[in-house]
Amino acid sequence: xxxxxxKILTVLAAFVIFTGVxxxxxxADRFGLPAPAWxxxxxxxxxxxxxxxxxxxxxxxxxxxxxxxxxRQMDLLREELQRQGINVSGVKLIDSTHFTVEGVPAEKDAExxxxxxxxxxxxxxxxxxxxAYTFTMRPNIAVTLREEAVTNARQTIERRVNELGVAxxxxxxxxxxxxxxxxxxxxxxxxAHAKGIIQSTGRLELKLVEQGPAASKEELVPGGVVPSxxxxxxxxxxxxxxxxxxxxxxxxxxxGVDLKNARPTPDENNRPAVSFTLSNDAGRRFGTFTGxxxxxxxxIVLDGRIQSAPRIxxxxxxxxxxxxxxTPQEAQDLALILRSxxxxxxxxxxxxxxIGPSLGADAIRSGIIASLVGLLLVVAFMLVYYKLSGVNxxxxxxxxxxxxxxxxxxxxxxxxxPGIAGFVLTMGIGVDSNVLIFERIKEELExxxxxxxxxxxxxxxxxxxxxxxxxxxxxxxxxxxxxxxGPIQGFAVTLFFGLISNLFTSIFVSKTLFEVALxxxxxxxxxxx
Amino acid sequence: MHIFKNTNYDFLRWxxxxxxxxxxxxxxxxxxxxxxxxxLGIEFAGGTAVVVEFEQPTTTExxxxxxDRALGGGGELVIQPFGNRAENRYLIRVPTVGAESGTALSxxxxxxxxxxxxxxxxNFTRLQTQIVGPSVGKELRSKALLATVFSxxxxxxxxxxxxxxxxxxxxxxxxxxxxxxxxxxxxxxxYDMSLxxxxxxxxxxxxxxxxxxxxxxxxxxxxRSMRRDSLGHTINVAINQxxxxxxxxxxxxxxxxxxxxxxxxxxxxGFAFTMVVGILTGTYxxxxxxxxxxxxxxxxAPTRAAAHAPASPxxxxxxxxxxxxxxxxxx
Numbered sequence: 001x002x003x004x005x006x007k008i009l010t011v012l013a014a015f016v017i018f019t020g021v022x023x024x025x026x027x028a029d030r031f032g033l034p035a036p037a038w039x040x041x042x043x044x045x046x047x048x049x050x051x052x053x054x055x056x057x058x059x060x061x062x063x064x065x066x067x068x069x070x071x072r073q074m075d076l077l078r079e080e081l082q083r084q085g086i087n088v089s090g091v092k093l094i095d096s097t098h099f100t101v102e103g104v105p106a107e108k109d110a111e112x113x114x115x116x117x118x119x120x121x122x123x124x125x126x127x128x129x130x131x132a133y134t135f136t137m138r139p140n141i142a143v144t145l146r147e148e149a150v151t152n153a154r155q156t157i158e159r160r161v162n163e164l165g166v167a168x169x170x171x172x173x174x175x176x177x178x179x180x181x182x183x184x185x186x187x188x189x190x191x192a193h194a195k196g197i198i199q200s201t202g203r204l205e206l207k208l209v210e211q212g213p214a215a216s217k218e219e220l221v222p223g224g225v226v227p228s229x230x231x232x233x234x235x236x237x238x239x240x241x242x243x244x245x246x247x248x249x250x251x252x253x254x255x256g257v258d259l260k261n262a263r264p265t266p267d268e269n270n271r272p273a274v275s276f277t278l279s280n281d282a283g284r285r286f287g288t289f290t291g292x293x294x295x296x297x298x299x300i301v302l303d304g305r306i307q308s309a310p311r312i313x314x315x316x317x318x319x320x321x322x323x324x325x326x327t328p329q330e331a332q333d334l335a336l337i338l339r340s341x342x343x344x345x346x347x348x349x350x351x352x353x354x355i356g357p358s359l360g361a362d363a364i365r366s367g368i369i370a371s372l373v374g375l376l377l378v379v380a381f382m383l384v385y386y387k388l389s390g391v392n393x394x395x396x397x398x399x400x401x402x403x404x405x406x407x408x409x410x411x412x413x414x415x416x417x418p419g420i421a422g423f424v425l426t427m428g429i430g431v432d433s434n435v436l437i438f439e440r441i442k443e444e445l446e447x448x449x450x451x452x453x454x455x456x457x458x459x460x461x462x463x464x465x466x467x468x469x470x471x472x473x474x475x476x477x478x479x480x481x482x483x484x485x486g487p488i489q490g491f492a493v494t495l496f497f498g499l500i501s502n503l504f505t506s507i508f509v510s511k512t513l514f515e516v517a518l519x520x521x522x523x524x525x526x527x528x529x
Numbered sequence: 530m531h532i533f534k535n536t537n538y539d540f541l542r543w544x545x546x547x548x549x550x551x552x553x554x555x556x557x558x559x560x561x562x563x564x565x566x567x568x569l570g571i572e573f574a575g576g577t578a579v580v581v582e583f584e585q586p587t588t589t590e591x592x593x594x595x596x597d598r599a600l601g602g603g604g605e606l607v608i609q610p611f612g613n614r615a616e617n618r619y620l621i622r623v624p625t626v627g628a629e630s631g632t633a634l635s636x637x638x639x640x641x642x643x644x645x646x647x648x649x650x651x652n653f654t655r656l657q658t659q660i661v662g663p664s665v666g667k668e669l670r671s672k673a674l675l676a677t678v679f680s681x682x683x684x685x686x687x688x689x690x691x692x693x694x695x696x697x698x699x700x701x702x703x704x705x706x707x708x709x710x711x712x713x714x715x716x717x718x719x720y721d722m723s724l725x726x727x728x729x730x731x732x733x734x735x736x737x738x739x740x741x742x743x744x745x746x747x748x749x750x751x752x753r754s755m756r757r758d759s760l761g762h763t764i765n766v767a768i769n770q771x772x773x774x775x776x777x778x779x780x781x782x783x784x785x786x787x788x789x790x791x792x793x794x795x796x797x798x799g800f801a802f803t804m805v806v807g808i809l810t811g812t813y814x815x816x817x818x819x820x821x822x823x824x825x826x827x828x829x830a831p832t833r834a835a836a837h838a839p840a841s842p843x844x845x846x847x848x849x850x851x852x853x854x855x856x857x858x859x860x
Contacts, residue, residue: 059662371788373791374784377788425804428783472688480732
């Protein structure tokens with residue numbers, strides 16, 4: 001009987017622990033019962049479909065990252081060639097992974113090869129006719145760049161979402177190429193605002209103005225040819241309406257990565273503006289640069305548009321300010337975006353879903369009703385069909401559900417609407433194990449085996465059948481988890497833990513209950529089954 | 530209590546009828562699929578779906594009228610009452626997405642909202658918006674197919690490892706049968722192929738084998754104790770012996786699925802329907818198809834000597850003494 005005592009203790013301990021972790025926090029929350037904070041934090045989490053909120057799937061345009069890299073390397077090579085006095089007729093970007101150098105003079109060919117060798121760590125160089133060379137990005141570099149681009153995007157979005165102050169957001173990579181980003185913001189309802197913050201590129205660059213402002217592009221470059229290393233950028237004109245154009249150096253003096261902080265502060269005229277602080281290193285560089293260029297214009301370029309182009313009045317080191325016609329909200333958002341760093345690539349939306357909290361509440365209500373009806377039907381059937389043994393099965397079933405909720409709460413799994421369906425199905429499928437055991441016991445009883453022997457035989461002979469059926473189901477649940485996202489994974493997780501806990505309750509708990517019921521009786525001739 | 534006590538049906542004799550019936554359902558489903566097609570849920574088709582709740586009682590026709598006027602009609606517009614009629618909620622689905630990229634993705638939803646405002650249907654609130662780009666569905670389709678194929682392969686391997694290869698073939702054929710019949714019913718009743726329905730189909734892949742495994746277990750047990758009988762007879766006895774539990778286990782799962790179907794709410798409707806059909810066909814195939822496949826695979830010849838044992842007085846395993854079931858209590 002010592003053996004039985006241990007079994008009872010195990011069963012009771014399991015019940016108390018799982019009730020405490022899973023069921024009690026829910027009840028405490030519902031009815032205002034006392035519960036420690038760490039236990040409250042463990043309360044079963046609700047998915048977005050039940051709680052309401054914003055669900056977004058973004059596609060990271062990893063191609064952008066490749067093009068940036070090719071452009072950067074191309075610019076560096078061009079500058080290097082100029083410095084070395086190698087005059088070529090053209091340096092051109094072909095596509096995101098190729099660029100060409102044309103017209104390398106024959107007498108400088110060896111020198112060119114020598115200079116461009118250092119670019120060959122990332123690019124393959126192949127010669128063409130008439131002193132032309134094509135540089136092709138190495139495939140492994142392209143793969144790394146793509147991965148980095150997605151990671152950067154994910155981390156940037158994470159920082160921005162955290163700054164937005166959404167509780168328990170989900171930000172994860174997904175998709176076949178792992179280049180999609182899932183963003184879930186529970187409780188958020190202003191989709192447009194959230195999307196604006198997430199998707200803004202937020203690329204800040206400070207560039208020296210070579211020429212401008214001018215009213216049109218043609219005024220700046222009469223021949224239509226922009227000198228190499230320069231580019232034309234436009235922005236709203238400072239006085240009056242319209243657009244002004246500037247010719248600026250392509251390579252920025254400082255950019256978003258050099259920022260230490262950014263915050264909304266009003267300017268001298270008390271209009272919203274954003275001030276920023278550079279890192280020490282960039283500040284030193286910026287100080288030297290501004291000291292050397294006093295009196296010239298400095299363009300503040302945000303996402304390819306000039307915000308303003310103030311004159312450099314003196315040496316500036318770490319602090320600057322961005323003016324513009326901002327609303328207070330815009331200034332605040334811009335500061336947030338700058339703080340969280342720039343996105344290196346563009347992004348497009350694949351999916352967007354906003355769920356109002358009222359629909360979620362309705363879903364929970366109908367889920368609870370379906371659960372109760374399902375439970376009632378199963379309990380009624382088991383009691384009618386198996387009499388007192390049915391009570392055993394019902395206790396095991398309740399146990400099963402308590403463990404399921406407890407496990408899910410403990411692991412921090414998320415309950416979704418399909419997850420509720422999984423919960424209801426677990427009731428129907430859970431008692432199946434009891435049915436198989438009971439039917440076997442009946443069979444053994446009919447063969448006049450005696451009650452205790454029949455029960456033992458029932459459990460031991462069905463054990464491997466149960467392992468087989470549970471394992472077969474777990475196989476498909478695993479693939480189901482792998483297939484789905486969000487709500488479907490919630491369903492798979494619910495089924496998974498339902499199956500695991502069912503194996504424990506239908507075999508161990510149910511058997512212990514039989515042993516408890518029979519323990520007091522010496523001569524057992526009959527069994528209510 | 531017993532629902533099936535000492536039954537002695539010759540299930541294998543009915544296998545051809547069963548196979549013909551299954552094929553008939555699958556073919557009807559196939560014809561429907563070719564003629565009408567399977568309606569795709571928004572996750573697969575892409576598009577925009579909004580759920581709106583009107584303050585005043587509104588009919589589907591009124592909603593359609595307002596949208597037709599503003600959006601220029603088009604048969605692709607789907608308008609369905611959502612949930613309880615009294616709540617005045619409608620699901621409005623537009624197939625096109627405003628743009629593949631950018632913040633413009635939500636433009637179609639704005640258009641619908643604008644059209645409803647102009648339509649003079651009174652105040653309303655947008656409860657839910659779902660926008661799916663066109664490229665999402667394709668990826669989902671291939672993922673769903675792969676998940677199903679991998680599940681089946683896993684099942685084949687596991688049952689072949691635990692039983693014999695012919696058993697594994699039987700179980701997998703029965704499961705494929707369940708999937709096809711379920712799909713046929715979904716097409717016949719024109720349920721939207723949504724993510725939830727796919728989840729239900731994958732669940733059926735895993736759970737419809739439960740009954741099959743129970744029967745297989747008994748066949749294996751009987752093959753040891755009934756060596757002199759033909760395989761067909763052994764199989765029949767096993768199915769009869771487990772018939773009660775096959776019906777009961779499916780019955781409890783069926784009860785909960787029905788509860789989901791009736792009370793689980795709008796979103797789970799397709800899911801619950803799929804589960805109900807899957808459970809019914811799963812039970813049917815466990816009894817009529819799975820074991821029949823084993824007998825096809827191995828031939829119906831007797832496992833040992835004794836030729837066709839008459840199907841009538843089948844010995845029950847374990848042998849039963851005359852006393853009927855007693856009613857008594859354990860405590």
